[in-house]
Amino acid sequence: MREQTKIIYRMIETTEYVMDSGIVTTYGVSCSSGGAGDGRDQACDQIIPNISTRPSFVEELVDRLNIHNAAPVHLKDLIDDFLP
16 A cells, blocks of 8 residues: 655745835745655645735745645635725
8 A cells, every 4th residue: 555645835925026025024834745655656845925925924835834734726715805
């Protein structure tokens, strides 16, 4: 029996210059897979930047994604649903 791929979500930080605002730091989500290591696992390498300027908001989102072992195929929809 093959081990199921474990999806790991992490918070990422992006800093960029925004006209009329200066340097702005935003937070997003990255997704990576760590599976059985047999080469048959489907890779899940996604980055969704600029979700919020509040790190606590994105940390809570990442915690929920990891706790519920969210499927990466639904990541954008889950983020949209989580936004206020």
